[in-house]
Amino acid sequence: MVLFLVLITFINTLVTAWAYLSLNRQRYLFSERFGFTVTFLASTSCSFVLALNLFLLFPTHLEVVSTFTLFLGIVIGALFGSMVNMQSFIAGVFNGGVGGIMGSMLGAVALDPSLCGLPADLWAEQDMMLFMSLLSLGIQLLSASMLTLAKRL
């Protein structure tokens, strides 16, 4: 299970890096509005997915991981946002931070459902980790395909 999670995290990091490099290569072609939209999409989905994977990978260190994922989301959003101008930079920092917080919240609920008032033995932990990692992979691949489609159009 740990090996599977590490593999999923590696694939998601690779897709994030590919999206950043391929957008960074043609950043002089972007208008302001296209930069804002791309920053909004890419920073939210990438920081959400990476925060969820990191929380599932280190479930015992709750405070350290949630602080680190917030910081990681801000860094990802600043990287994507610094391609165009100041407006997209602000949007990237804010949405990356929100995505990081939401990813660690979803991971916390998945590992401990009594946090939300659901019964504590609602699902087996293996099933939930499998479902959450496949969900994160699906979100990341869907967002990356919509991003490449946006560059073509």
Added chain:
Amino acid sequence: MPQWIGWFLLLNLTSASMAYLFLYPRRKLIGFHLGMNIAMAAGGGLALGTGVILINLFPLHFIEVTISTALLGIVAGGLFGALFDYQTVLTGYINGLMMGIMSPMVGAAASEGPMFILFIEVFILSCYLLLLTSAYRS
């Protein structure tokens, strides 16, 4: 939780489809800035209301409710965004996805009485009303 909150699902879907049918002939008159806000508010509001109601109706099916709400948010945000151009599709898609994943957790954390759901419904319907008045004026 009483069972009559299931009728709010029908109310949400009806108001969303009415808003779509109202916006469709006017889509050439609306600028892209208002269009981005329409896509975000309509898709996110529909996903939020549906997730909160569904997790209170079926509290033991967290995974199914999460998947269906995220799909509904993606489809609703994409449809409302597809009235204008491709970048509003992207904005509506990511906002509907985020709201659809978050809303079952919010609904499970606040499942004491129907008061919260009533206020969520008032909030979403007033959002639709504001959106339609601003589209009517433009």
